[in-house]
Amino acid sequence: xxxxxxxxxxxxxxxxxxxxxxxxxxxxxxxxTVDGESGYRYYQPAQLERARLIxxxxxxxxxxxxxxxxxxxxxxxxxxxxxxxxTSVLAETAHRQRLADxxxxxxxxxxxxxxxxxxxxxxxxxxxxxxxxNSDAAYxxxxxxxxxxxxxxxxxxxxxxxxxxxxxxxxxxxxxxLTALASAVSSADRAVGxxxxxxxxxGDGESVTTLTAFVRSGSQLALxxxxxxxxxxxxxxxxxxITHDHSYVQSLVDSGELSPEEAASHPQAMLLTxxxxxxxxxxxxxxxxxxxxxxxxxxxxxxxxxxxxSPDIRSAxxxxxxxxSAVDALIALAxxxxxxxxxxxxxxxxxxx
Amino acid sequence: xxxxxxxxxxxxxxxxxxxxxxxxxxxxxxxxTVDGESGYRYYQPAQLERARLIxxxxxxxxxxxxxxxxxxxxxxxxxxxxxxxxTSVLAETAHRQRLADxxxxxxxxxxxxxxxxxxxxxxxxxxxxxxxxNSDAAYxxxxxxxxxxxxxxxxxxxxxxxxxxxxxxxxxxxxxxLTALASAVSSADRAVGxxxxxxxxxGDGESVTTLTAFVRSGSQLALxxxxxxxxxxxxxxxxxxITHDHSYVQSLVDSGELSPEEAASHPQAMLLTxxxxxxxxxxxxxxxxxxxxxxxxxxxxxxxxxxxxSPDIRSAxxxxxxxxSAVDALIALAxxxxxxxxxxxxxxxxxxx
DNA sequence: TTGCTCCTCACGTCACGTGAGGTGGC
DNA sequence: TTGCTCCTCACGTCACGTGAGGTGGC
Numbered sequence: 001x002x003x004x005x006x007x008x009x010x011x012x013x014x015x016x017x018x019x020x021x022x023x024x025x026x027x028x029x030x031x032x033t034v035d036g037e038s039g040y041r042y043y044q045p046a047q048l049e050r051a052r053l054i055x056x057x058x059x060x061x062x063x064x065x066x067x068x069x070x071x072x073x074x075x076x077x078x079x080x081x082x083x084x085x086x087t088s089v090l091a092e093t094a095h096r097q098r099l100a101d102x103x104x105x106x107x108x109x110x111x112x113x114x115x116x117x118x119x120x121x122x123x124x125x126x127x128x129x130x131x132x133x134n135s136d137a138a139y140x141x142x143x144x145x146x147x148x149x150x151x152x153x154x155x156x157x158x159x160x161x162x163x164x165x166x167x168x169x170x171x172x173x174x175x176x177x178l179t180a181l182a183s184a185v186s187s188a189d190r191a192v193g194x195x196x197x198x199x200x201x202x203g204d205g206e207s208v209t210t211l212t213a214f215v216r217s218g219s220q221l222a223l224x225x226x227x228x229x230x231x232x233x234x235x236x237x238x239x240x241x242i243t244h245d246h247s248y249v250q251s252l253v254d255s256g257e258l259s260p261e262e263a264a265s266h267p268q269a270m271l272l273t274x275x276x277x278x279x280x281x282x283x284x285x286x287x288x289x290x291x292x293x294x295x296x297x298x299x300x301x302x303x304x305x306x307x308x309x310s311p312d313i314r315s316a317x318x319x320x321x322x323x324x325s326a327v328d329a330l331i332a333l334a335x336x337x338x339x340x341x342x343x344x345x346x347x348x349x350x351x352x353x
Numbered sequence: 354x355x356x357x358x359x360x361x362x363x364x365x366x367x368x369x370x371x372x373x374x375x376x377x378x379x380x381x382x383x384x385x386t387v388d389g390e391s392g393y394r395y396y397q398p399a400q401l402e403r404a405r406l407i408x409x410x411x412x413x414x415x416x417x418x419x420x421x422x423x424x425x426x427x428x429x430x431x432x433x434x435x436x437x438x439x440t441s442v443l444a445e446t447a448h449r450q451r452l453a454d455x456x457x458x459x460x461x462x463x464x465x466x467x468x469x470x471x472x473x474x475x476x477x478x479x480x481x482x483x484x485x486x487n488s489d490a491a492y493x494x495x496x497x498x499x500x501x502x503x504x505x506x507x508x509x510x511x512x513x514x515x516x517x518x519x520x521x522x523x524x525x526x527x528x529x530x531l532t533a534l535a536s537a538v539s540s541a542d543r544a545v546g547x548x549x550x551x552x553x554x555x556g557d558g559e560s561v562t563t564l565t566a567f568v569r570s571g572s573q574l575a576l577x578x579x580x581x582x583x584x585x586x587x588x589x590x591x592x593x594x595i596t597h598d599h600s601y602v603q604s605l606v607d608s609g610e611l612s613p614e615e616a617a618s619h620p621q622a623m624l625l626t627x628x629x630x631x632x633x634x635x636x637x638x639x640x641x642x643x644x645x646x647x648x649x650x651x652x653x654x655x656x657x658x659x660x661x662x663s664p665d666i667r668s669a670x671x672x673x674x675x676x677x678s679a680v681d682a683l684i685a686l687a688x689x690x691x692x693x694x695x696x697x698x699x700x701x702x703x704x705x706x
Numbered sequence: 707t708t709g710c711t712c713c714t715c716a717c718g719t720c721a722c723g724t725g726a727g728g729t730g731g732c
Numbered sequence: 733t734t735g736c737t738c739c740t741c742a743c744g745t746c747a748c749g750t751g752a753g754g755t756g757g758c
Contacts, residue, residue, distance in 0.1 A: 007737065014535055017738085018722065038730065039739055052531040056456055060449050064721070075463035082460070086453040093446045096413050100439040103409055107435070110428035178405040182367055360711065370712085371748065391756065392713055417747070713755070720746090729739070 003032060003042035013051035019058075020051075028068055029054060053078075060085065102181055105288035109220040117219050117293055121145060121348040122323035126331045128303055128339035133157065135209075136301045136344035139164045144171045146213035147229050147344040149301040153205020158195040160209040163276055166191035171215050177288065180215035180222040185276075185284040188224075193278025208275050211284070212243055212299050214348075219291050226284035227275045229344070230305050232313070233289075234296040239314040244285065246274035269306065295350040296323075300330070303341035308333045323347040356385060356395035366404035372411075373404075381421050382407060406431075413438065458641035459530055462573040470572050470646055474498060474701040475676035479684045481656055481692035486510065488562075489654045489697035492517045497524045499566035500582050500697040502654040506558020511548040513562040516629055519544035524568050530641065533568035533575040538629075538637040541577075546631025561628050564637070565596055565652050567701075572644050579637035580628045582697070583658050585666070586642075587649040592667040597638065599627035622659065648703040649676075653683070656694035661686045676700040 006017045015023075023029040024041065029051055031041035043051075050071060057067045062085055070081045121140035127133070135150035137160040146164045150156030166188045170179060188211055196207030210227020223231060228245040244250065248271035252258035258266065276282050291297075296317055304313070308330070316333055320326035326347040334343045359370045368376075376382040377394065382404055384394035396404075403424060410420045415438055423434045476493035480486070488503035490513040499517045503509030519541045523532060541564055549560030563580020576584060581598040597603065601624035605611035611619065629635050644650075649670055657666070661683070669686055673679035679700040687696045 005737075012532075016722080018724090021739095022722070035738095040730090041738090049529050049531065052529060052535065056452065056531060056535065058721090060453050060456075075460040079457045079460035082453055082457050086450060089446065089449065093442065096442065097439060099409065100413050100435050103413075104432045104435050107428040107432035176402050176405060178402070178409060179365075182405065182409065358711075369748080371750090374713095375748070388712095393756090394712090411747090708758105710758090711756085714753095716750105716752085718750080719748090722745090724742105724744080726742085727740095730737085732734105732736085 006041045009043040014055040119348045122327045123346040126343040134342045136342040138344040147299040148211045150209040155205040155207045159192045159207040162191040162195035163188040177217045177222045189282040192276045221289045232298040291350045293352040297348045299346040301344040303343035307337040359394045362396040367408040472701045475680045476699040479696040487695045489695040491697040500652040501564045503562040508558040508560045512545045512560040515544040515548035516541040530570045530575045542635040545629045574642045585651040644703045646705040650701045652699040654697040656696035660690040
């Protein structure tokens with residue numbers, strides 16, 4: 001068998017001599033023999049297969065530490081390792097893509113010189129007719145609109161209040177939408193975690209809450225959303241739901257296993273697939289929207305959206321002359337349908353001035 | 354305006370103090386003032402917007418050098434820069450994904466212990482009835498099946514021969530499919546380039562050729578393909594075209610602007626969208642296939658596939674008792690259709706032994 | 707006094723690329 | 733002799749993380 005010098009071997013394997021010296025040192029690919037006097041490295045042709053696999057994995061940008069373990073696996077296991085590595089690469093790329101899309105939306109909105117707008121708003125929660133307490137929360141200000149629906153019990157009550165309070169603190173004058181996009185969810189989640197640990201007593205339920213909120217800067221709104229509270233936009237008389245419920249029944253609807261009509265009366269309608277739990281694992285939906293004068297926005301908890309059909313919600317929003325009367329009308333509608341759950345409602349009008 | 358210390362500012366912006374000291378040094382984000390005695394850095398709240406943009410771009414893993422230019426752009430231009438950066442990120446990820454898929458296919462095939470197989474083959478080219486010379490090439494051995502169709506003229510003749518010769522040299526015993534996948538196309542392309550520069554005389558046409566080839570290792574075939582030469586698989590009496598033409602008419606068919614029937618008689622049927630040109634820019638299709646005993650493979654140039662309808666090709670392949678008679682029958686068929694172009698044909702049977 | 711923040715080196719990480727300066731074989 | 737390859741340092745790249753050792757203000 002004719003041995004190859006490092007240069008010949010490197011060319012055949014698609015590596016550089018420099019890289020091969022590193023792999024020698026790292027014990028990843030040792031030369032067959034090393035000349036005692038000159039220090040020349042010599043490789044066997046049979047080592048090419050391993051070298052080429054390493055070169056290939058490096059082209060995938062797999063770290064050398066990972067490659068070291070992959071090359072010692074069976075072909076089948078190695079294939080699985082490559083697949084799993086690429087899965088994580090693709091997941092990371094998708095994450096970067098989402099962040100980039102948000103940034104592009106934000107930057108694009110920056111540039112359009114809009115007429116000065118402001119908002120008029122009303123926020124209210126209602127205990128409903130059945131529940132013994134109220135774990136919904138609602139808040140509205142010139143820069144923040146938010147509703148949160150804590151799970152039943154004192155812990156849920158504290159969680160929804162804490163989430164909204166955290167948002168209020170990070171939406172200060174001079175702060176930009178970038179902050180809201182980057183940190184609103186995680187700081188709300190931390191606040192929920194803190195509200196849980198400060199409870200002192202166990203047995204008062206789970207510290208879990210949904211959160212749907214708009215942070216406003218000029219004519220741009222950043223929407224953060226997790227759980228089954230909802231945001232709607234009323235524009236030109238059309239009602240558009242702009243959030244997607246993180247709930248078990250919604251996932252059944254998405255996969256076609258359930259019709260939207262069946263969903264409303266499903267026995268597990270309350271089951272959430274995502275929520276703020278204070279564990280730092282919150283993956284909320286985030287997006288940027290541009291508003292126009294004349295738009296009316298509604299944020300509400302499922303105490304409204306589950307019991308009042310959306311055509312009725314639309315009619316009430318269209319008919320109400322101002323946010324206060326809209327909120328009153330919607331809560332009255334929920335009571336007309338029995339008000340089996342707490343109700344949170346925020347309505348905001350976009351106006352020029 | 355209250356100034357912020359580096360720690361406060363870093364927390365607000367989502368950066369680390371360490372990173373901010375680096376950005377200071379790089380002139381990317383300078384403190385508003387630096388205390389002359391202590392060296393403490395102080396930042397203005399108004400700098401948060403820029404800091405957050407930098408933090409966001411770093412989350413996208415944009416290099417600092419690029420970020421430096423992006424932050425000086427208008428929001429609209431910055432959005433375009435982010436989009437273009439992500440486009441290149443996605444392209445690179447897609448490339449890694451293709452490489453990973455190939456590697457997984459290769460590794461998966463390695464593991465399945467197949468019965469020992471070998472191949473019987475025949476290769477032939479024919480000048481046809483019209484053309485004044487033959488710039489097609491065909492080759493078959495135990496480990497390599499290849500056809501190439503050079504553009505008309507002496508230079509094309511040399512190009513097709515050089516491409517196949519280069520493949521023969523890189524398919525040595527002991528070499529693995531990984532080599533073929535990684536380097537076959539580029540070495541064939543280099544050979545085409547060399548054949549052009551060694552011509553000595555200009556005016557003998559372009560050094561351009563198609564190439565369709567199988568490199569075999571055990572029961573695995575690596576397919577490399579560029580241009581409008583084709584590979585077919587005959588399995589269980591079904592004829593399957595396993596290459597996709599890199600031609601202008603095929604792109605029209607793909608986009609639905611042309612039916613497959615119209616394509617055959619299209620006046621620009623010869624126009625290639627990809628070929629080996631010796632310029633190092635060859636982007637061939639590469640894939641890995643597992644063969645079974647009983648399979649029959651056909652590689653051919655458009656001198657066959659353009660003039661003989663594929664049902665007739667199928668019938669001839671089904672009827673022929675061995676590769677030699679299949680090749681003879683196919684070339685006879687091309688002649689029966691006028692043989693307006695050179696014809697290259699390789700047929701190989703997979704057999705157990 | 708303790709604990710917190712800030713500072714400036716300076717080394718470690720990752721996987722090499724790129725000389726610098728010198729040797730060995732045709 | 734020239735040109736080629738090989739060798740071993742050693743520094744540069746990239747964007748920080750992580751101490752080390754010391755200061756300043758409540």
